[in-house]
Amino acid sequence: MSLSLPVLRCQASRYSRTRKPPTGRPASPRRAGPWLALLLALTSVAAPAAEPELRLDQALARAWSQQPQARALAAQREAAEADGRVARALLPEAPRLELDPRLDLRGPERGLRELELGLVLPLWRRGEQAAGRDLAEARRQTVEREAEAARLALAGSLRMRWWARLLAELEAELAQAQLALAQRLVEDVDRRVQAGELARADAHQARMAEAAARAAAARAEGAVQIARQQLAALLGADAGRPLKAEPEAAPPADAAPTAADATAHPALRLLAQQLEAAERQLALQARQGQGTPELRLLALRERGASGEASRSALRLGLSLPLGESPQQDARRAQAQAEVESLRAQWDRRRSELAAEQAEAHARVQALAAEQVAAEQRAALAEETAGFLRRAFELGELDLPSRLRIEAEAASARRDTARLRLEQAAARSAWRQALGLLP
Numbered sequence: 001m002s003l004s005l006p007v008l009r010c011q012a013s014r015y016s017r018t019r020k021p022p023t024g025r026p027a028s029p030r031r032a033g034p035w036l037a038l039l040l041a042l043t044s045v046a047a048p049a050a051e052p053e054l055r056l057d058q059a060l061a062r063a064w065s066q067q068p069q070a071r072a073l074a075a076q077r078e079a080a081e082a083d084g085r086v087a088r089a090l091l092p093e094a095p096r097l098e099l100d101p102r103l104d105l106r107g108p109e110r111g112l113r114e115l116e117l118g119l120v121l122p123l124w125r126r127g128e129q130a131a132g133r134d135l136a137e138a139r140r141q142t143v144e145r146e147a148e149a150a151r152l153a154l155a156g157s158l159r160m161r162w163w164a165r166l167l168a169e170l171e172a173e174l175a176q177a178q179l180a181l182a183q184r185l186v187e188d189v190d191r192r193v194q195a196g197e198l199a200r201a202d203a204h205q206a207r208m209a210e211a212a213a214r215a216a217a218a219r220a221e222g223a224v225q226i227a228r229q230q231l232a233a234l235l236g237a238d239a240g241r242p243l244k245a246e247p248e249a250a251p252p253a254d255a256a257p258t259a260a261d262a263t264a265h266p267a268l269r270l271l272a273q274q275l276e277a278a279e280r281q282l283a284l285q286a287r288q289g290q291g292t293p294e295l296r297l298l299a300l301r302e303r304g305a306s307g308e309a310s311r312s313a314l315r316l317g318l319s320l321p322l323g324e325s326p327q328q329d330a331r332r333a334q335a336q337a338e339v340e341s342l343r344a345q346w347d348r349r350r351s352e353l354a355a356e357q358a359e360a361h362a363r364v365q366a367l368a369a370e371q372v373a374a375e376q377r378a379a380l381a382e383e384t385a386g387f388l389r390r391a392f393e394l395g396e397l398d399l400p401s402r403l404r405i406e407a408e409a410a411s412a413r414r415d416t417a418r419l420r421l422e423q424a425a426a427r428s429a430w431r432q433a434l435g436l437l438p
Helices: 004-018 029-046 056-065 073-088 128-194 200-240 266-287 326-393 399-433
Strands: 096-103 113-122 294-303 311-319
Touching (some): 056 200, 073 128
């Protein structure tokens, strides 16, 4: 674009010399229109559009797409569906074909000759197939619950880094504003020192305040870079976009702090589903035995001696394993222990979530009350600072008093702005404790 603009200006000037309108008459809109449209088009192309702010829900979708569990979710679902197909199959295992030839060692023409061909069909035990279908369905639901819980855990980590970056950027903005105020104060003091209204020690105090503000601005900028890098670990390419500092919606009115039950929170739903899968596994273990029953269909063709006619026969057999092995008892005991462990985990996690929800709700209420007080303090501090600035300009106030009130006003502004973001972060933490996504 920068190379084409001089050529455009030369062409326009040559056009104006060759086709100059009469004196006193304005240029024709028809002649100027194409050039004006082209210039506007070039200007619109050269000016980059402002990058839209990134919302929290968009950031979660971006971060989730990069998680290994999200990428493996399709494979996990396919594995669960494969378990279901196994449980719905006609046979618990693939059938086998057996071939057993027997010949007289003295030669095929002198003695016994026998050929046995068998088909072995494994059979379901009574109730085993239904228990297997229930277990396959429980495992399929477990995959979905694990994905929900992992997404919520990712949302919790994202929320912490999201608001940490916004708070760091706010601190940096406030530090820059304080530095600009300190620089204006130095200019004012220098002017009055040169006029003989203030002593050189006052100028040194003003520069000391400026140096402190500059150090605070540098420290805040370093914190911003750290917060951005931490968020970039989750978002990747989108980490450089500006963030939308919009508070999340308040939880529903019926979301009481102690409303932690198996149907509300993804972590509890996951534990409940894992418990159901363990119980289904225990039920399947009770239906299974040491081995699998088998139905045998045998076709026999034999010849007693050389020269005799061959005879054929058909046999039907059933193989039933008896008793239970120690390995089966050990697997059943392990399944029972897992059931009891998951029940204890569910009870403990429910109590922990109730405490987390109550704590998050109390923090939101406390910050709301603190925000009201901070806004009142900021309004009074700013009004007082305005009075004392005019008094300092009139020579009715000394520099230490001016610095003190400016620091008080800056502190009040910083606390008010920070509390707004902290309240939004606390609301996010409350929604996180309730198991609600952005």
